[in-house]
Amino acid sequence: MTASSSSLTPRCLSSSPRSLGGESIMDTSEPLRKLLLKAVRDIADYQFGRDVGEKLFPESCRVQLSKRTGKPRYVYLGGDLLATIRYPDNLLALTLKGAERLREVLGEKAxxxxxxxxxxxxxxxxxxxxxxxxxxxxxxxxxxxxxxxxxxxxxxxxxxxxxxxxxxxxxxxxxxxxxxxxxxxx
Structure with a gap:
């Protein structure tokens, strides 16, 4: 079971997917930033287990939208890329920094x-x-x-x-x- 593409696209982006392409959610409105961060956290919860998303991606994380689709694509913490959202399955592909964070969060359960x-x-x-x-x-x-x-x-x-x-x-x-x-x- 994978999350569908439409379930990860906030309603405000579905009508105009290119309008925010390539922007960081830190540069967008606070409600939109929170919505996109929640979507990324939900993916992490689905993929790695309940309540992992919030620990893996704290409030200080930035989500960059795809220039082509306007959907969440990259997740950063500080200047470090933690994960990329793979399409079409909408799951996270971790970087080495993301793997370190996952191990910090899950320990032996990772x-x-x-x-x-x-x-x-x-x-x-x-x-x-x-x-x-x-x-x-x-x-x-x-x-x-x-x-x-x-x-x-x-x-x-x-x-x-x-x-x-x-x-x-x-x-x-x-x-x-x-x-x-x-x-x-x-």
Whole structure:
């Protein structure tokens, strides 16, 4: 079940989607800013669990609208990009900074995939982790879920989408388990 595109478009934007394109909600009216921030928080609640959105995206967050559609697209905290809203499924794609915040908010409950230290070099070369690299994964991970890839020492290495379920990650002897979107360089 995914949130529909129309459910995330505030009524005031649906009639003129290009009128606010590319603007930050900090530059728009306060009621609109709050409405858009609530929409982004609702997505986070749906994707990561109840009451996560408000903790992940505090009042000081800025939401930038898409220049093309006028819908919420980027979420910033200070100068850091935390997440991008993916279309057409309207879910959040976290950045490395967003993954750090998610881990602060959820702790051990975050969708975590921990890999062997020997596999860290493969990530640096742009490869995705395989089942043979797995040390631990959070229960409840489903294919398509946003996950945080960590080293055994707890350092965040990458963010991406799970290719298979947590159970399959544990049982498979080979094959890619996470499609990495962004990895740390160091």
């Amino acid at each position: 969708g975590r995939v921990i890999i062997r230290e020997e596999a860290v070099e493969k990530l640096r070369k742009g490869m995705s982790p395989a089942a043979s690299d797995l040390v631990f994964c959070s229960d409840g991970i489903r294919p398509g879920d946003e996950v945080v890839v960590e080293a055994e020492n707890g350092r965040i290495l990458a963010v991406g989408r799970a290719v298979v379920s947590a159970q399959t990650m544990r049982e498979a002897g080979s094959g890619v388990i996470v499609k990495v979107r962004k990895a740390c360089k160091t």
